[in-house]
Amino acid sequence: MLLFVHILIAISGSWLTFYLNRYLKLGAVKSSSLLALVVGGIYQLNQSFLHYDIPQDIPFLVIGSTFIGMITSRKHYRNFNLFVAPIIFTIIYYNISKEFNGFGGAIGTAACISLLIAIYLRSLKATKKVIKPFRQVKVETMKRNRHKKISHTFSHHK
Secondary structure (H helix, E strand, C coil), X not given: CHHHHHHHHHHHHHHHHHHHHHCXXXXXXXXXXXXXXXXXXXXXXXXXXXXXXXXXXXXXHHHHHHHXXXXXXXCCCCHXXXXXXXXHHHHHHHHHCCCCCCCCCHHHHHHHHHHHHHHHHHHHHXXXXXXXXXXXXXXXXXXXXXXXXXXXXXXXXX
């Protein structure tokens, strides 16, 4: 259940960053920074005054997902990327975050890897659309060649 909540938080972080960047024209860095400050502020208030038991992974997931929202600019905008990349990021974070202990840029690296995987998965779908017209041309060419061979065969037998 906690994984599902973390996935929803990561998706929300990437979409909010993208929205702030694209529609409110804050820019990628300001959008990411604003969300990171809000989440960091909530956690600081919680530690200082409220003392609720909130999972400590949420700020890392939000910051990583804001990287995905930052990278997904107008040029590379795809709903698919903004939905799938945070899911992949959360899974990567869950499985190998302990392996990155002591390495700088671990969250950014995991976000980059997840976005590259999402772009690759999206390209697999696009490849079928590109190949289909070429396949149709090939079939039509083969039909024409077959028709020419048949007509050429009958013309020589006369």
